[in-house]
Amino acid sequence: MSNNMQSSISIRDLKLSFGSFDVLKNLNLEIGKGEFLVLLGSSGCGKSTLLNCIAGLLDVTDGQIFINGKNVTWEEPSDRGIGMVFQSYALYPQMTVKGNLAFGLKNAKVPKAEIEKRIARTAEVLQIESLLTRKPAALSGGQRQRVAIGRALVRHVDVFLFDEPLSNLDAKLRADLRVEIKRLHHQLKNTMIYVTHDQVEAMTLADRIAIMKGGVVMQLDSPSIIYNRPANKYVADFIGSPAMNFYQGTLDKDNNFRGDGLSLSVTGYPFEEGRVAQNQQVWLGIRPEHIRSADAAQQCAVQMGAIVELVEPMGSDTQIWSVVDKQNYRFRVDGQTEMTEGDSIRIGFDPENLSLFDRDSELRL
Amino acid sequence: MKNLNAKIASIPMIFTALVIFVGCTAWTIYHSFTNSRLLPNNNWVGFDQYERLWDTKRWIVSVGNLAIYGVCSLVISVIIGFVLAALLDRKIRFEGVFRSIFLFPFALSFIVTGLVWQWILNPEFGVQKVLQSLGWENVTFDPLYNPDLVIYGILIAGIWQGSGLIMCVMLAGLRGIDGDIWKATRVDGIKTWKTYIFVIIPMMKPVFVTALVLIASGIIKVYDLVLAQTSGGPGIASEVPAKYVYDKMFNAQNLGQGFAASTMMLVSVAIVLIPWAYLQFGGKKND
Amino acid sequence: MTDETNLVDGPRGPKPKRAFTRRNIFVYGTLLLFAVYYLLPLWVMVVTSLKGMPEIRMGNIFSPPVEVTFQPWVKAWSEACTGINCDGLSRGFWNSIKILIPSTIVSILIASINGYALSKWRFKGSETFFAILVLGAFIPYQIMIYPIVILLREAGLYGSLWGLVLVHTIFGMPIMTLLFRNYFTGIPDELFKAARVDGAGFWGIFIKIMLPMSLPIIVVAMILQITGIWNDFLFGVIYTKPDLYPMTVQLNNIVNSVQGVKEYNVNMAATLLTGLVPLVIYFISGKLFVRGIAAGAVKG
Known part of the structure; x- marks a missing residue:
């Protein structure tokens, strides 16, 4: 029964179906002690469902969940040693902040003095001492979310579950609290599982990101690997803003790509196992950040002439939509650029920054 | 067993749903095919009770009365309810006062309503006497004593009590309409009454359906009102099905007839309800 | 203007x-x-x-x-006759109070638990029971009254106060359950999940989280039940004995009795007295009453 002591949570062949619809399909996941794991995906991908299963708020159809080596698949949420923070804060409206923090401890029959001590400590960590006697209705959104985090903190558990905790906050507060959650993680070193659809949150917070789609984990890796070496076309397309440019074509046995007006050699591309040594139908992907223009383009291995179609100034940088041979090339330049619509420019990129995917399996080559 | 407590707590609900609503209804339907009299028995007689029921003059009169009462109160309540709601929705002063006045009869018992209107329509002292003393010596206005008119006398009281509720439902419907619709029709220069007829009323279709279902399911239960106002008289002129059932079951010791009559009541409710339920819930399953 | x-x-x-x-x-x-x-x-x-x-x-x-x-009022309250009893409507009034209090409490308590279970603890079949319950609101009472007489007699409750309380609870259940279910459904699921993570169970969440939040809907339910139960005639006359008859039944017996000289002023005083309780509730509660009937009327 005992498994790898390093892992804090392990999920084995987890399955969840509503009727004939499979929300989670034979999912396996190992989460290390003290790891910050982000579950990322668009809505309906099963990320929140998975979190609710780990919390015990949803009954699984099949498979097992271990927390700290203990099989908790059929345990009550309160007996799993978890704390949870919700998107809508979910504070009990008729109780004061203090009452909210104490509720779980009272249910667990923690002695009164201990409750007081823990609340005081938690309030100090989160700087909510002055709010303890207030009701949730009298708090701002940011304060409410702090209290909600406090409610998880005060339970002294090893595992924190966050269900899109920042989605209801405005942009500035979201950035502030994001930093605070990261700081909290460094300080407490708990295992944290964090569900979000926001890739910025995922990239900044995570030790590892699990990208989900249709109840399956598409890729589980560190943010930099996910960004630089996406495992399949879906992940490549999902991560990064603006999205990756894609072109269809054929890769011959000498590693020459031909298609969509492009003709180039990809020698120097770090191939993985999916490469077959013959003509292969592929997707070629290049991130907007990796396309150079003007003088910088001169040093690139692949170069071409393009027409600027659209200029979108974003302040710190500017996005350019350009056209080569009826194909769109999106890229980023400095915010101070003087490019305007209709300009003829040179653009280029290097093969080692490309991503290649098999056309049928959509897996990385 | 996580849901054990929920299941235990739901026992009263499950009991009510299965034993009372399903069980008791089935029991009565079954026994409507027996010749039960003072006590229920199991002597199967087929449709005899129903044949006898439809041969009984009193039942025919009851059904006729219910039909007249039903159609009239549907039409009149909806018209009054909508007109009042539309007037109240015209940003008038004292809206709250008017609304309270229109709705208060709904808080009263049918017994109270029946007795008040019995008194107002009393020919010796009521409206008829007032009219006569004002000079119209030959006026007769005694609906409760005229077999042909008695059901309309009951209708006046029924409308008095029930139309406020319909007004409330309609008003909620009107308030639910996007204010921009009104702005758009004003910009287009459409007259107020035209806006109501061609724009607002079509938009309120679900509200009208709700109102109709509400009235229809209330009508079938009309019992107390008739009992208090006329006791079914004069003669049997204002009998209604619900009263027929009660009298057969508890006074005439003819349970079989009571069961058959109440089953007929259920059938008529089903005729109204099934198309409605189909419209209301049938469409949703497709998405 | x-x-x-x-x-x-x-x-x-x-x-x-x-x-x-x-x-x-x-x-x-x-x-x-x-x-x-x-x-x-x-x-x-x-x-x-x-x-x-x-x-x-x-x-x-x-x-x-x-x-x-004010003589008619005095007479209606304390002297009017029903059959051989000549102690006025006051007896019916107190009977109605005796019926009203337990019926209101029991029916609201059970309906609120139903609504809570149906909105937050759905189990296999719970939606079916609820559908039957709501459909039951449309079944004419007449088809169920006789078998209920038999059931109550078997349980030894026929003709007793508690028998009538049970009947009011049963027939009030569809609308009351609907009211509470819709209200509890509106309470975010996350709050309920948070309470489960905090270790509260079915009853703990109900008593400590849900009930304190449902005061407004309890008031609406009370208004509906008080007026409904007070105004009931049919159940009172079927399921109780004459010495327990509620006020409406007694009023009808006083006014529509065939013996004696008709005293219209006493009749109207008696009628007003019977209507007074719901009228007072109506005028005090104001908008809440409207909200109640709207909630009950516009289903879904």
Whole structure:
């Protein structure tokens, strides 16, 4: 029964179906002690469902969940040693902040003095001492979310579950609290599982990101690997803003790509196992950040002439939509650029920054 | 067993749903095919009770009365309810006062309503006497004593009590309409009454359906009102099905007839309800 | 006066003041006319109950009393006869109170638990039971009353106060359950999940989280049940014995009894007395009453 002591949570062949619809399909996941794991995906991908299963708020159809080596698949949420923070804060409206923090401890029959001590400590960590006697209705959104985090903190558990905790906050507060959650993680070193659809949150917070789609984990890796070496076309397309440019074509046995007006050699591309040594139908992907223009383009291995179609100034940088041979090339330049619509420019990129995917399996080559 | 407590707590609900609503209804339907009299028995007689029921003059009169009462109160309540709601929705002063006045009869018992209107329509002292003393010596206005008119006398009281509720439902419907619709029709220069007829009323279709279902399911239960106002008289002129059932079951010791009559009541409710339920819930399953 | 003229004439010239537009005369005229129709019976009840019998025979039922007398009220309350009993409506009043209090409490308690279970603890089949329950609201009572008589007799509750309480709980259940279910469904699921993570169970969440949040809906439910149970006639007459008859039944027996001389002033005083409790509730609760019937009426 005992498994790898390093892992804090392990999920084995987890399955969840509503009727004939499979929300989670034979999912396996190992989460290390003290790891910050982000579950990322668009809505309906099963990320929140998975979190609710780990919390015990949803009954699984099949498979097992271990927390700290203990099989908790059929345990009550309160007996799993978890704390949870919700998107809508979910504070009990008729109780004061203090009452909210104490509720779980009272249910667990923690002695009164201990409750007081823990609340005081938690309030100090989160700087909510002055709010303890207030009701949730009298708090701002940011304060409410702090209290909600406090409610998880005060339970002294090893595992924190966050269900899109920042989605209801405005942009500035979201950035502030994001930093605070990261700081909290460094300080407490708990295992944290964090569900979000926001890739910025995922990239900044995570030790590892699990990208989900249709109840399956598409890729589980560190943010930099996910960004630089996406495992399949879906992940490549999902991560990064603006999205990756894609072109269809054929890769011959000498590693020459031909298609969509492009003709180039990809020698120097770090191939993985999916490469077959013959003509292969592929997707070629290049991130907007990796396309150079003007003088910088001169040093690139692949170069071409393009027409600027659209200029979108974003302040710190500017996005350019350009056209080569009826194909769109999106890229980023400095915010101070003087490019305007209709300009003829040179653009280029290097093969080692490309991503290649098999056309049928959509897996990385 | 996580849901054990929920299941235990739901026992009263499950009991009510299965034993009372399903069980008791089935029991009565079954026994409507027996010749039960003072006590229920199991002597199967087929449709005899129903044949006898439809041969009984009193039942025919009851059904006729219910039909007249039903159609009239549907039409009149909806018209009054909508007109009042539309007037109240015209940003008038004292809206709250008017609304309270229109709705208060709904808080009263049918017994109270029946007795008040019995008194107002009393020919010796009521409206008829007032009219006569004002000079119209030959006026007769005694609906409760005229077999042909008695059901309309009951209708006046029924409308008095029930139309406020319909007004409330309609008003909620009107308030639910996007204010921009009104702005758009004003910009287009459409007259107020035209806006109501061609724009607002079509938009309120679900509200009208709700109102109709509400009235229809209330009508079938009309019992107390008739009992208090006329006791079914004069003669049997204002009998209604619900009263027929009660009298057969508890006074005439003819349970079989009571069961058959109440089953007929259920059938008529089903005729109204099934198309409605189909419209209301049938469409949703497709998405 | 209206926004309409305001928009059209706009900034040009002074705002035209027309309080008596044809539109206003039509709107207020119609409303007043209907107000008279609705208020007339109330007025007739009050004035009749304050007149002596000679004045009623001579005068006009709409005219105010020349000589105000409270005798009919006293008589209706403490002397009016039903059959051999001549202790007035007061007995019916106290019976109704005795019926009202436990019926209201029990029916709301059970319905709130139902609504809670149906919204937050759905189990296999729970939606089916709920559908049957809601459909049950449309089944004519007449088809169920006799088998319920048998069930109550078997349970030894037929004719007793608790039998009637049970009947009121059963027939109030569809609408009350619907009311609570819709209210609890509106409470975010995350709050419920948070409480489960905090270790509260079915009853803990109900008592500590849900009930304290549901005061508004409890008040609405109480208004609905109090008026509904007070105004009931059919169940009272079927499921209780004469010495437990509620006020409505006793009122009908007093007014529609065939023996003796008809005392219309006493009858109207008795009628008003019976209507007083729901009227008071209605005028005190105001908007909540409207909210209650709207919640009950507009299903889904």
